[in-house]
Amino acid sequence: MAGKTPREVIPEEAFMTKITGKISRRKFLSSSASFLTTTGLFGLPRQHCSLNSLADQSQVTEKKILCRTLGKTGMKLPVVNMGVMNSFNPALVQSSYEIGIRYFDTAAYYGRGENERMLGRVFKEMNVRDNVFIGTKIFIPHQQRRMPPNEAKGFFLKTAEESLKRLQTDYIDILFSHNVQTPEYLNNPGILEALEILKEQKKARFIGFSTHTNMTELFKEAVQTDTYDVILTAFNYAMEGDDNLMNALRAAAGKGLGLIAMKTQCTQYWYREYVPPASQKYYQGKILHTAVLKWALRHGFVTTAIPGFTTFQQMEEDFSVAYDLEYTPEERQFLQDRNIKNQLGYCLQCNQCLNSCPMRVDIPALMRTHMYISCYNNYVHAKQTLEETPREQSLLICNQCTECTAQCVNHIPVKKRIDELKMFYG
Secondary structure, X not given: OOOOOOOOOOOHHHHHHHHHOOOOOOHHHHHOHHHHHHOOOOOOOXXXXXXXXXXXXXXXXXXXXEEEEOHXXXXXXXXXXXXXXXXXXXXXXXXXXHHOOOEEEOOOOHHHHHHHHHHHHXXXXXXXXXXXXXXXXXXXXXXXXXXXXXXXXXXXXXXXXXXXHHHOOOOEEEEEEOOXXXXXXXXXXXXXXXXXXXXXXXXXXXXXEEEOXXXXXXXXXXXXXXXXXXXXXXXXXXXXXXXXXXXXXXXXXXXXXXXXXXXXXXXXXXXXXXXXXXXXXXXXXXXXXXXXXXXXXXXXXXXXXOOOOOOHHHHHHHHXXXXXXXXXXXXXXXXXXXXXXXXXXXXXXXXXXXXXXXXXXXXHHHHHHHXXXXXXXXXXXXXHHHHOOOHHHOHHHHOOOOOOOOOOOOOOXXXXXXXXXXXXXX
């Protein structure tokens, strides 16, 4: 892949070594001791959280971590937390806790369970389970989602028990139904029954669903059914101007649903290909990441964001936003520099491309797979995504076409990304 991502690119072999990583005293502590000491971050007590709206931030005279309450759950969280999916580095999780992060988001699906196992091992060694909030997710592959409700119920109950063991805990703070795409799956009676049983057994304090497809319709449905406590949703600057989405998010928050934002950074290595030379400077350093993260969090209906950082530098950059959501002049200029929504390279998973493909390939799934490789360097999750895509809609079907006719209404280079996927998995 040409060029460098503003985030550190990690080769596949380096990524894989993280899976068996152990906690050790980090060089990070010595190199960043002054940062941690001056901001008073070690062993952050919960009272350091200050629930501030954008309106009253100017009244904050000392440096405090901004916190918000996650809807009707009552959980008070820093506005920036950790999406653990792409990190199998125990030292990074430990440092994230020490810097002030309190919510850690994982899934049974990530790394075939190794992500949960690593997280549970870290919290046990640190003896901090009572001081953190854990969210994990249960995923039924799409080709199996037509299973009878009683089988779905059994799948969820069994997977939840396995997650509890891997996480070495008696309860999960938020248990999500993972990658929900339709109202029918959202309201699957077997899944809902399993989630309610787990709540009654106090093995899940709260229940939610995650989504990055068909979001507006799902938010409206969640408000009507009034079953879930939390929604984990893709939300980033590429969605700016989508009034229907914004209104649905506000309505969900107004009904007490806690909203957690993922995919907030939407960073891709190819960004610079779309901007004039004068704008290239904004892809250096941390301006891109802090600007788009602040944009997401400046929407009051979002409680917290979970950027998936994989290095200590990224952790510091992302968490710096937790102290102040006001744009710097450079960040404001970055967001106004161009029509960024058409140049971010982020697939909105809107499915409007499907009709342009005569083979009806699941192009959104392929675009997510491409993101997992090129942005996250997560080859394991990319392969899993391809494997769970029905064969008749998979990358294999793309090999039958001599010319790709798929088109994206938001200017995503579909053909280019599919060709790049073929280099890995064709």
